[in-house]
Amino acid sequence: MMKYDFAILGAGIAGLTLLDTAFRRGLWLDKKILLVDRSFDKNPNKRISFWSTEENPLPHFEYLAWNKLAIFSNQGQQIDLVTDEYRYFSFDASAYRANLLAKMANQSNVTMLEGEVENLEQKAGQCTISVNSSLFHAEYVFQTIFEKPLLKAYNQYFLQHFVGWKISTKQGSWDADKAIIMDYRTPQENGTTFIYCLPVSEEEIFVEYTIFSKNLLSKEAYREKLTSYLSDVWNLDDYKIIEEEYGVIPMTDFAFDRRIGNIISLGSAGGDTRGSTGYTFTNTVRTIDLLLSAYQKGNLKGLSFPSRRKEQFYDAILLYVLDSGNYEGHALFTDLFRKAKTTRIFRFLDSKSDFVNDLHIMLSLRTSPFLKGMFRLLKKKWFAL
Numbered sequence: 001m002m003k004y005d006f007a008i009l010g011a012g013i014a015g016l017t018l019l020d021t022a023f024r025r026g027l028w029l030d031k032k033i034l035l036v037d038r039s040f041d042k043n044p045n046k047r048i049s050f051w052s053t054e055e056n057p058l059p060h061f062e063y064l065a066w067n068k069l070a071i072f073s074n075q076g077q078q079i080d081l082v083t084d085e086y087r088y089f090s091f092d093a094s095a096y097r098a099n100l101l102a103k104m105a106n107q108s109n110v111t112m113l114e115g116e117v118e119n120l121e122q123k124a125g126q127c128t129i130s131v132n133s134s135l136f137h138a139e140y141v142f143q144t145i146f147e148k149p150l151l152k153a154y155n156q157y158f159l160q161h162f163v164g165w166k167i168s169t170k171q172g173s174w175d176a177d178k179a180i181i182m183d184y185r186t187p188q189e190n191g192t193t194f195i196y197c198l199p200v201s202e203e204e205i206f207v208e209y210t211i212f213s214k215n216l217l218s219k220e221a222y223r224e225k226l227t228s229y230l231s232d233v234w235n236l237d238d239y240k241i242i243e244e245e246y247g248v249i250p251m252t253d254f255a256f257d258r259r260i261g262n263i264i265s266l267g268s269a270g271g272d273t274r275g276s277t278g279y280t281f282t283n284t285v286r287t288i289d290l291l292l293s294a295y296q297k298g299n300l301k302g303l304s305f306p307s308r309r310k311e312q313f314y315d316a317i318l319l320y321v322l323d324s325g326n327y328e329g330h331a332l333f334t335d336l337f338r339k340a341k342t343t344r345i346f347r348f349l350d351s352k353s354d355f356v357n358d359l360h361i362m363l364s365l366r367t368s369p370f371l372k373g374m375f376r377l378l379k380k381k382w383f384a385l
């Protein structure tokens with residue numbers, strides 16, 4: 001049976017960023033590390049975006065950045081967001097993954113194992129992992145394999161699902177320095193629906209048809225909607241699709257286990273995906289930083305992660321409101337961005353919000369659907385006890 005110091009389950013964005021950050025900090029270079037994924041070759045197109053106040057938030061990888069942000073309401077009103085110290089960033093996550101996998105393949109202390117993780121147990125401070133029916137031991141396991149959890153009766157489980165295209169065209173009429181993070185100028189019949197537009201240049205743009213709902217559509221349906229949007233809103237009929245991305249991100253108030261003994265979960269599996277938005281990357285980077293800083297101080301054993309109760313509670317209410325249909329998602333998010341300062345919203349979503357900031361967010365929204373959502377949630381929780 002093979003023994004390792006650390007096992008990383010899942011060589012996706014969280015697992016690879018953890019390893020890469022550790023090595024860049026000069027950590028774990030003398031550790032025996034097992035990196036497992038079901039496939040190192042399959043690498044579907046994925047673009048990851050996030051906001052940040054940092055000048056260079058991804059120093060070792062190429063990214064795009066926008067200084068200006070906007071949203072469009074369902075009625076067609078443009079709302080330019082005042083972002084102050086924040087900028088919006090986006091990178092090609094499949095290229096990022098390929099790059100880090102190539103790096104790990106050259107790292108003599110990392111064993112890359114392609115296979116299906118079937119089971120994970122721990123006894124007396126030792127973790128045992130079963131991969132394709134073979135057993136491996138590790139002192140610590142960093143677990144990034146997401147599985148839909150066994151929900152409690154009161155949990156909400158929405159999906160953020162989308163098809164995105166990178167297109168090139170000579171007909172472009174957008175501002176290349178302005179990202180449109182939510183364009184609601186599209187029918188809302190399948191749930192909260194918006195198009196996300198990230199200009200790459202004067203002639204290239206990334207557009208994504210996104211829905212928050214409980215049911216997926218056929219891939220063809222997203223493509224048809226994108227085609228209509230491009231034609232109706234941007235008057236585009238002559239363009240080339242360079243890339244297609246498809247994704248489903250869970251949006252839930254389920255409280256994922258962050259740590260059970262020597263098994264630490266991160267990425268979507270560790271609850272880094274924000275239930276109200278699906279944004280994950282910044283939270284993952286923050287989790288990695290906490291973890292490695294504790295390791296550097298010799299305190300990995302004692303590391304406990306900050307409570308996420310407040311954020312989970314707020315996200316739960318928002319998901320209950322969306323579920324009730326009392327406050328349509330397009331109206332809710334438009335009100336939020338129209339009435340609250342964007343910096344306050346970003347702080348809130350980054351879990352850096354204090355009471356005053358929370359209050360500003362609450363006052364920007366219609367109160368009664370949120371009160372109803374809160375009572376429904378509390379009632380369900382109460383009866384689940």
Ligand SMILES: Cc1cc2nc3c(=O)[nH]c(=O)nc-3n(C[C@H](O)[C@H](O)[C@H](O)COP(=O)(O)OP(=O)(O)OC[C@H]3O[C@@H](n4cnc5c(N)ncnc54)[C@H](O)[C@@H]3O)c2cc1C
Nearest residue numbers: 010012013014037038048049116117247267268279280281
């Ligand atoms: C298309 C797409 C776009 C996204 N865009 C954004 C964005 O713009 N901003 C943002 O913040 N977040 C975004 N997200 C959410 C999130 O940031 C990404 O999903 C991110 O990849 C999560 O990292 P992760 O390591 O947790 O999961 P993953 O990157 O999915 O990695 C998990 C790995 O585990 C492997 N695996 C799974 N099951 C097994 C098993 N049983 N055995 C072995 N290996 C297994 C998979 O092959 C995968 O490589 C997006 C998600 C998707 C799908």
